[in-house]
Amino acid sequence: MAYFFYHTLAGQIILMVLETLAVLVPLLLGVAYLTLMERKVMAAMQRRRGPNVNGLFGLLQAFADAIKMIFKETVIPAGANRALFLFAPFLTFSLAMVAWAVIPTGNGLAVANINVGILYLLAISSLGVYGIIIAGWASNSKYAFMGAMRSAAQMVSYEVSIGLIIVSVLLAVGSLNLNDIVLAQRHIWFCLPMFPMFIVFFISALAETGRAPFDLPEGESELVAGFFVEYSSLAFGLFFLGEYANMILMSSMVSILFLGGWLPPLGLAPFTWVPGPLWLVFKILFCLFVFIWVRATFPRFRYDQLMRLGWKVFLPLSLVWMIATAAFLMATGLLPQVGGV
Numbered sequence: 001m002a003y004f005f006y007h008t009l010a011g012q013i014i015l016m017v018l019e020t021l022a023v024l025v026p027l028l029l030g031v032a033y034l035t036l037m038e039r040k041v042m043a044a045m046q047r048r049r050g051p052n053v054n055g056l057f058g059l060l061q062a063f064a065d066a067i068k069m070i071f072k073e074t075v076i077p078a079g080a081n082r083a084l085f086l087f088a089p090f091l092t093f094s095l096a097m098v099a100w101a102v103i104p105t106g107n108g109l110a111v112a113n114i115n116v117g118i119l120y121l122l123a124i125s126s127l128g129v130y131g132i133i134i135a136g137w138a139s140n141s142k143y144a145f146m147g148a149m150r151s152a153a154q155m156v157s158y159e160v161s162i163g164l165i166i167v168s169v170l171l172a173v174g175s176l177n178l179n180d181i182v183l184a185q186r187h188i189w190f191c192l193p194m195f196p197m198f199i200v201f202f203i204s205a206l207a208e209t210g211r212a213p214f215d216l217p218e219g220e221s222e223l224v225a226g227f228f229v230e231y232s233s234l235a236f237g238l239f240f241l242g243e244y245a246n247m248i249l250m251s252s253m254v255s256i257l258f259l260g261g262w263l264p265p266l267g268l269a270p271f272t273w274v275p276g277p278l279w280l281v282f283k284i285l286f287c288l289f290v291f292i293w294v295r296a297t298f299p300r301f302r303y304d305q306l307m308r309l310g311w312k313v314f315l316p317l318s319l320v321w322m323i324a325t326a327a328f329l330m331a332t333g334l335l336p337q338v339g340g341v
Contacts, residue, residue, distance in 0.1 A: 016111075019111045020101075020111060023100050023101075023103075023111055024097060024100070027097070027100060027245065027248065028241075030248055031241050031244045031245050031248065032062040032063070032066065033062055034244050034247065034248065034288060035062055035065065035240075035244060036051060036058065036059070036061050036062050037288070037292070038292050038295075039051055039061075040058070041289065041292045041293070041296070042292060042295070042296045045293070045296045045297075046296065066237070069233060069234060069236070069237040069240075070233070070234055070237070072232060072233040072234075073232070073233060074232060074233040074234060074235055075230075075232050075233075077139060077140055077141065077230050079140035080138055080139055080140045080230065081137075081138040081140070084134050084137070084138035085135070085138040085139060085230075085235075086235060087134065087138075088131045088132070088134040088135035088138060089131070089135065089228075089231065089235045089236070089237075089238035089239045089242070090238060091130065091131040091134065092128060092131030092132065092135075092238065092239055092242040093238040093239075093241055093242040093245070095124055095127055095128050095131065095242070096128070096241070096242040096245035096246050096249065097245065098124060099120075099121055099124040099125065099249050100249065101120075102114055102117035102120050102121060102178060103178065103249075103252050103256070104117075104178050104179045104182065104256070104261065104262070105262060105276070105277045105280055106262050106275075106276045106277050106280075107179065107182075107183070107262070107276065108179060109277070110178070110179070113177070113178075113179055114177070115175070115176060115177050116176045116177075117176065117177055117178040117179075118166060118170065118176045118177075118178060118181070119176055121178075121249075121253065122159075122162075122163065122166070125159065125208065125246075125249075126155075126159060128155070128242075128246070129151065129152050129155045129156070131242070132147075132148050132151045132152070132217070132227050133148045133149075133151075133152055135148060135227050135228060135231070135239070136148020136149070136151075136227040139227075139229070139230040139231075140230075141229060141230050143224050143225075143226070143229050144226065144227050144228070144229050144230055145227075146226075147217045147218065147225075147226025147227035147228075147229070148217070148226075148227040150216050150217045150226070150303065151210060151216075151217035151226070151227060153307070154207055154210070154214065154216060154217065154306060154310075155207075155208060157207075157306075157307060157310035157311060158204040158207040158208050158310050158314070159208065160310075160315055161200060161201075161204050161310065161314040161315055161317075161318045162201060162204045162205070162208065164315070164318040164319055164321075164322050165197045165200060165201045165204070165318050165321075165322075166257065167322050168194065168197055168318070168321055168322045168325045169181065169190060169194070169197075169257050169258075171322070171325050171326050171329060171335070171336075172184065172190065172194075172325065172329065172334075172336070173336065174335075174336025175336075178256055178261075181256060181257060181261075182256055182260065182261030182262065182263060185260040185261070185263060186260075186263060189258060189259055189260040189263075189265075190257065190258045191258040191259055194258065194321075194325075196317070196321065197318065197321055198254075198258045200314050200317060200318060201254060201257070201258065202254055202287070202290070203314075204310075204314060205250040205251075205253070205254060206291065206294060207306070207310065208246075208250060209243065209246045209247050209250055209291075210243065211247065211291055211294070211295060212294065212295040212298065212300060213294065213295075213298040213299060213300050213301050214300075214301060214306055215300060216300070216301070216303050216306055247288060247291055248284060248288065250287075251283075251284045251287035251288050251291070252280070252284050254283075254287050255280055255283035255284055255287060256280075259283045260279075260283075261276075261279075261280055261283075262276030262277055262279050262280045263276070263279065264276075264279055
């Protein structure tokens, strides 16, 4: 059986499909229950009950919402570009899924453990803006188009800071492989020596995913619902799933880059009995809790405040930190040697 899977083309294809399903099925379930987690956490913070009717403690609420969304009618505006209108949510959802191909859940446990995994993630996250722009343009609505333009500017602004912060991490590791980045944190997590960049990266992740207080692309008070104002039924559901899948993805990136991924806290013996993938899940859940906590706490920024924070605060700060990191590593002789150079 092992020979069939590893030495024949059909076996390798079947193995790849099984590995993909092993990642996508838990991810889709996680997205479904993340919506329930958000409603429960926000209800607790606002001293109310939240969903508690469908199933025990409301655990079937996610399935009730999915069924309702699937059976609703898909309404396409008369002046919309039908092909692009339906393609945009599919593109957004697909990109949110394929990014997980390189996320390691354990030492060497990834669908594709490639040497440029971090570049793959940056490329996929950069492409995500196309689904939003296409949705805003194809809807033939000024509100949707304005929301799409906002989203494009917002994502580009904060991706620059995210890229510079990642470069600082890569300087300390000497590898673009996500597995190597985690293993480099065996003795100390990067969130401690790079604490300012850890905070900036997390705030930039909020802006990158369009979450409060940076949910300007939606802007209910002035844009009705932003780029997806004309969407309904399953098409809206794909945007919804894509947003929450991106939240989980950004939380996993925070965990891998700064919180040691699947490694236990500081490698201490009392924590090593917990399986590595569970540690990664715990860290992702903690980051998601903070995502929800911030939404329940802070009011929305104005758009000029959003741009000022990205270009006048985060960009110079992350650039100076990157240069300082490189100078410190070179001065102390700790700069990793890649390829014997």
